Amino acid sequence: xxxxxxxxALPLALLLALALVPVLGVQDGFSLxxxxxxxxxxxxxxxxxxxxxxxxxxxxxxxxxxxxxxxxVATLDLLGIxxxxxxxxxxxxxxxxxxxxxxxxxxxxxxxxFIMITLAFGQMVYFATxxxxxxxxxxxxxxxxxxxxxxxRLLEGRLPFHYLCLGLAAATWLFCSMLLESRFGxxxxxxxxxxxxxxxxxxxxxxxxxxxxxIAGALAGLAGALMANAMEFVSPAILSWxxxxxxLFMVILGGVGHLHGALLGALALVLAEEVLSHLWDHWRLxxxxxxxxAVIFLRGGLAGLPAxxxxxxxxxxxxxxx
Amino acid sequence: xSGLFLVQLLNGVQLGVLLFLVAxxxxxxxxxxxxxxxxxxxxxxxxxxxxxxxxxxxGSFWLGLLLALPLSLAAGLLLxxxxxxxxxxxxxxxxxxATFGVILFLDEAVRALWGxxxxxxxxxxxxxxxxxxxxxxxxxxxxxIIGAGLGVGLLLWLLVERTRMGMLVRAGASNAPMVSALGVxxxxxxxxxxxxxAMLAGFGGALAGPVFAVVPRMGDTVLILAxxxxxxxxxxxxxxxxxxxxxxxxxxxxxKAMLPDLLRLVLDAAxxxxxxxxxxxxxxxxxxxxxLAFRPAGLFGGVRA
Numbered sequence: 001x002x003x004x005x006x007x008x009a010l011p012l013a014l015l016l017a018l019a020l021v022p023v024l025g026v027q028d029g030f031s032l033x034x035x036x037x038x039x040x041x042x043x044x045x046x047x048x049x050x051x052x053x054x055x056x057x058x059x060x061x062x063x064x065x066x067x068x069x070x071x072x073v074a075t076l077d078l079l080g081i082x083x084x085x086x087x088x089x090x091x092x093x094x095x096x097x098x099x100x101x102x103x104x105x106x107x108x109x110x111x112x113x114f115i116m117i118t119l120a121f122g123q124m125v126y127f128a129t130x131x132x133x134x135x136x137x138x139x140x141x142x143x144x145x146x147x148x149x150x151x152x153r154l155l156e157g158r159l160p161f162h163y164l165c166l167g168l169a170a171a172t173w174l175f176c177s178m179l180l181e182s183r184f185g186x187x188x189x190x191x192x193x194x195x196x197x198x199x200x201x202x203x204x205x206x207x208x209x210x211x212x213x214x215i216a217g218a219l220a221g222l223a224g225a226l227m228a229n230a231m232e233f234v235s236p237a238i239l240s241w242x243x244x245x246x247x248l249f250m251v252i253l254g255g256v257g258h259l260h261g262a263l264l265g266a267l268a269l270v271l272a273e274e275v276l277s278h279l280w281d282h283w284r285l286x287x288x289x290x291x292x293x294a295v296i297f298l299r300g301g302l303a304g305l306p307a308x309x310x311x312x313x314x315x316x317x318x319x320x321x322x
Numbered sequence: 323x324s325g326l327f328l329v330q331l332l333n334g335v336q337l338g339v340l341l342f343l344v345a346x347x348x349x350x351x352x353x354x355x356x357x358x359x360x361x362x363x364x365x366x367x368x369x370x371x372x373x374x375x376x377x378x379x380x381g382s383f384w385l386g387l388l389l390a391l392p393l394s395l396a397a398g399l400l401l402x403x404x405x406x407x408x409x410x411x412x413x414x415x416x417x418x419x420a421t422f423g424v425i426l427f428l429d430e431a432v433r434a435l436w437g438x439x440x441x442x443x444x445x446x447x448x449x450x451x452x453x454x455x456x457x458x459x460x461x462x463x464x465x466x467i468i469g470a471g472l473g474v475g476l477l478l479w480l481l482v483e484r485t486r487m488g489m490l491v492r493a494g495a496s497n498a499p500m501v502s503a504l505g506v507x508x509x510x511x512x513x514x515x516x517x518x519x520a521m522l523a524g525f526g527g528a529l530a531g532p533v534f535a536v537v538p539r540m541g542d543t544v545l546i547l548a549x550x551x552x553x554x555x556x557x558x559x560x561x562x563x564x565x566x567x568x569x570x571x572x573x574x575x576x577x578k579a580m581l582p583d584l585l586r587l588v589l590d591a592a593x594x595x596x597x598x599x600x601x602x603x604x605x606x607x608x609x610x611x612x613x614l615a616f617r618p619a620g621l622f623g624g625v626r627a
Contacts, residue, residue, distance in 0.1 A: 052415065058414065058415045058418070060418065105611050105614060105615055106614075108614065108615070108618045109614065109618045109619075111414060112352065112356075112358050112414050112557065113553060113557070113614075113618070113619075115358065115414060115415075115418060116549045116550075116552075116553050117553065117610070117611075117614065119546065119549060120546070120549065120550055120553070120607045120610055120611075121607065121611070123546050123607060124604045124607040124608070127600065127603035127604055128600055128603075128604060130603075131596060131599050131600035131603065132600075133596055241542075241546065242422075242542075245360075245418070245419065245422045248415065248418065248419060249419050249422070252415065252416070252419055256415075282430050282433070282434045283430075284426045284427065284429070284430035285427060285430050285431060285434065287423075287426055287427075288423040288424065288425070288426035288427030288428075288430065289423065289427055290423075291419065291420070291422065291423030291426065292405055292420045292423035292424065292427075295409075295412075295416050295419045295420040295423070296408050296409070296416075296420065
């Protein structure tokens with residue numbers, strides 16, 4: 001237990017901090033809404049981190065799974081179904097199905113092909129949703145209300161929604177960590193590093209990767225359902241390809257290979273966007289170069305930063321001592 | 323009907339040619355440097371903006387087009403020097419993200435400099451329309467685009483297959499360290515290929531200006547379609563890019579023009595229009611998925627490493 005605590009100190013501290021935010025008095029709708037958005041994107045980014053860090057599959061179409069989850073909520077809302085026990089499983093299943101079907105084709109390729117094909121599939125979903133005139137097409141669709149559970153409006157309150165998002169983000173992180181530690185995860189990671197050897201051992205990476213993609217899709221669908229509830233609005237913008245790039249950037253910024261890095265990256269990105277966009281209309285003129293610099297210089301990501309700083313500190317102290 | 327079909331056919335070839343101009347640079351850069359450049363689309367946009375602004379300034383579309391070429395080349399070289407050169411040794415993921423940062427920056431820069439509204443583009447002077455069929459006029463400029471694209475295709479083929487520089491490019495594509503060991507400055511070769519690709523994309527954008535709207539983010543759609551093109555054609559293959567560009571241009575244009583009408587044979591008017599429009603914009607991606615399901619490396623992929 002103590003070993004676990006020490007090894008996972010950073011993610012646990014992060015989750016604890018998020019849990020304490022409302023307790024410490026930050027309870028206004030704006031701040032909590034911002035944090036909820038960050039945590040929801042964090043769930044999607046964690047599932048993408050499972051693909052990128054675990055399986056070496058850099059998908060540039062992950063926002064499509066997120067969007068499908070959100071659109072499932074909107075479609076059911078249009079049909080008058082707002083029961084959470086129906087809505088959430090439907091959103092998760094729809095996104096998982098999308099990931100499975102596109103995975104069947106895109107996993108036949110690798111490397112750059114995979115990046116471009118997932119991008120193309122994402123665009124396909126984008127155009128499909130923009131032409132859904134029943135759900136407002138390009139203009140999007142406003143939900144009648146948030147999802148209910150057995151008729152109770154549990155998601156309406158700010159605090160319950162905050163803790164629901166936090167709980168699901170924590171559960172996603174825990175689930176993905178355990179998955180990567182399991183036999184399944186070991187094959188996945190081995191196939192990322194040494195696909196030839198894995199094949200020589202008599203294992204085909206393909207089904208493992210397909211299952212990983214499906215799981216990641218399902219988790220992104222869950223995030224999408226939460227996102228639709230958070231915004232009470234769904235439009236194709238949620239699954240445009242720059243969104244997919246944002247998700248990838250959250251993973252990289254947080255640090256590939258650290259699952260909790262994705263949540264950290266999501267928080268950093270959402271908050272940075274918020275601050276910068278208040279400072280200046282053309283804030284992307286700053287944001288673009290920042291992104292480039294982060295990719296070029298911050299190789300281990302934010303999650304690798306404490307270790308890096310500690311190492312630097314030890315080196316400096318060493319030099320002083322000598 | 324047949325006249326309309328002819329027009330759509332020409333429009334399809336024209337879109338295909340423009341896609342080829344963008345895809346050629348993309349596939350060359352990837353083939354030689356194994357570098358994936360999302361910012362290639364904004365170079366197309368930059369070409370369109372430069373040509374339009376210079377066209378207004380000089381009062382002549384053609385002069386603007388001519389001046390936009392060296393400027394596009396310079397912009398490409400500058401980007402290579404500032405950003406891309408630091409990413410050649412990195413994995414594809416880092417390249418994707420850093421070049422995405424370039425997109426964010428340049429899209430916003432264009433919006434800050436020129437505004438969000440579409441830029442008024444000077445129409446190419448000295449060209450009218452020709453009569454394709456009795457009662458059917460077609461602008462000559464659109465035929466000029468097709469001619470220019472075919473010309474560039476031929477030029478590229480000659481450059482790559484028949485010149486010393488082209489030989490080095492091909493050699494660099496199959497084994498860069500070996501070429502470097504033989505005393506060729508591979509970094510300089512990379513820079514040249516990069517600048518050339520940027521210029522081609524800028525040329526495509528400049529040509530497209532009078533036909534399509536010159537707006538911020540115009541490069542994004544083209545970039546994604548160009549990706550589809552090089553994936554279908556086989557990454558690294560110029561010939562594949564050319565054929566796939568024409569295929570994608572034709573499928574996209576004809577699909578958008580004809581699918582709603584075709585679906586009306588089996589559906590009512592309103593759902594047919596909606597389903598037709600949705601299906602038409604998905605058609606090229608379905609085409610790509612279909613081709614990849616049978617040939618994962620694309621039509622002309624795998625011929626060279």
